[in-house]
Amino acid sequence: FKERPILQDYLQLIFTDFVELHGDRRYGDDRGLIGGLATIDGIRVMLIGHNKGKTVKENVERNFGQAKPDGYRKAMRLMEMAQKFGLPIVTFIDTQGAYPGLDAEERGQAEAIARNLTEMARLEVPIVTVVTGEGGSGGALGIGVGDVVMMLQYSVYSVISPEGCAAILWRDGKEAPKAAEALKLTAPDLIRLGIIDEIIAEPLGGAHKDYEKTASEVKAALVKNLKKLSGLSPAKLIAKRFEKYSQMGKFSA
Numbered sequence: 001f002k003e004r005p006i007l008q009d010y011l012q013l014i015f016t017d018f019v020e021l022h023g024d025r026r027y028g029d030d031r032g033l034i035g036g037l038a039t040i041d042g043i044r045v046m047l048i049g050h051n052k053g054k055t056v057k058e059n060v061e062r063n064f065g066q067a068k069p070d071g072y073r074k075a076m077r078l079m080e081m082a083q084k085f086g087l088p089i090v091t092f093i094d095t096q097g098a099y100p101g102l103d104a105e106e107r108g109q110a111e112a113i114a115r116n117l118t119e120m121a122r123l124e125v126p127i128v129t130v131v132t133g134e135g136g137s138g139g140a141l142g143i144g145v146g147d148v149v150m151m152l153q154y155s156v157y158s159v160i161s162p163e164g165c166a167a168i169l170w171r172d173g174k175e176a177p178k179a180a181e182a183l184k185l186t187a188p189d190l191i192r193l194g195i196i197d198e199i200i201a202e203p204l205g206g207a208h209k210d211y212e213k214t215a216s217e218v219k220a221a222l223v224k225n226l227k228k229l230s231g232l233s234p235a236k237l238i239a240k241r242f243e244k245y246s247q248m249g250k251f252s253a
Contacts, residue, residue, distance in 0.1 A: 003208035004133045005215065006065075007034070007049040007092050013215035014222070015040050015047060021078055023070075027107060030071030032063040032099065033143070035078045040090070041223045046082035048075050048143055049092030052133075066099040069112035072142045076116050079123060088126040088226055091143040096161060098139035113142040120145035121241060124234035128225050130200070130218060131155045132207075147241055148225045149195070151187040152214070153202040157195070158185035194247060198225075 011018055020036035023029040035048035052058075052065035059065075067075075075091075082089050098109055120127060120143075129146030135157030151157060165179035166172060184190065187199045200221050203210040229237070 005207055005211050006052045006054070006094065006133075008051075008054075009211055010049075010092060010132070010215055010218065011038070011047075013212060014219045018047065021081075022074075024073035024077060026073055027070045030063075030068050030074060031061055032065055032095075033067035033071030033075055035075060037087075038090075040219065040226070043223070043226055044087055045090045045226070046078055046087050047090050047092075048078055050095040050139075050143075052094060063099055065095045066097060067095065067139060067142070068099045068101075068104040069107040069109050072098075072109075072112040072116050075143050076112075076119055079120065083123050083125050086125060088128065088229065089123070090222060090226075091127065091129045091146065093129060093131045093135045093140045093144055093157070094133040095136055095139045096134055097136035098142065110138070113138045116142045117145055121245070122238055124237065126226065126229035126232070126237060127241075128222055128229070130222070131157045131196075132218070136161055145241070145245070147229055147237060147244070148197050150198040150200055150221055150225075151190065151196050152200050152207055152218070153187055154206050155187060156185040157187075157190055158183045 015038040018036055018038040020034060032051055034051045035046065038045055038047040050065040050067065051062045053062050079089055098104070098113060127146040129144050129149045131151040133155050135155065137160050140157065162176040162180035162183060163173050165183060166175035169179065184193060187196065190196045191199055198221060200217050203213045207214040
């Protein structure tokens with residue numbers, strides 16, 4: 001995943017007038033997850049996304065895109081601001097998962113993510129989400145409750161990494177391929193299961209082969225869905241969102 005476009009690339013290629021907003025107003029400003037005001041095709045939005053780097057130094061500064069509670073609380077603060085001013089929300093998911101360190105647990109990692117899930121479910125503005133690379137566990141879900149959830153063609157989205165799953169189920173990380181198959185973490189699997197709504201095509205060979213073409217496809221999908229959702233009332237948005245997530249997990253014998 002290290003050569004795929006990251007949030008900074010999409011910022012440059014898709015959005016204009018980005019104004020980053022900092023801090024959760026409680027502890028600090030997590031660099032693993034950033035957000036702010038931005039414009040896409042004339043539509044003003046609140047943009048929030050996991051913030052990986054291109055170099056080792058950038059990745060260390062940004063914690064490899066693994067957000068801490070401060071990041072998820074910052075994201076929630078910005079989403080509430082978006083609702084106050086009637087702005088749609090766009091989120092970009094690209095993380096192995098939320099940071100699992102002791103300091104994150106001490107500051108309430110699970111509570112911060114759970115609160116985001118609860119509050120995003122009842123926000124009265126449109127939410128459009130794109131999984132651009134890795135969508136891992138609660139770290140992804142913390143900004144992933146969208147009215148429309150899309151994935152790039154070769155991205156992945158799962159409840160846990162294949163390595164972590166293999167370590168738990170078989171106590172052997174070498175069983176990761178078996179775990180990956182069981183997790184059904186690819187875009188075709190997830191659209192078939194009703195977890196996501198749309199697959200965004202990637203250039204031949206993958207997104208890393210052509211950043212501009214990938215960004216163009218992502219932009220077109222975002223604009224299409226933002227315009228589609230803009231005509232819905234807050235009550236209709238929330239009702240459809242509730243129905244969407246209530247359907248997940250249903251099966252027939």
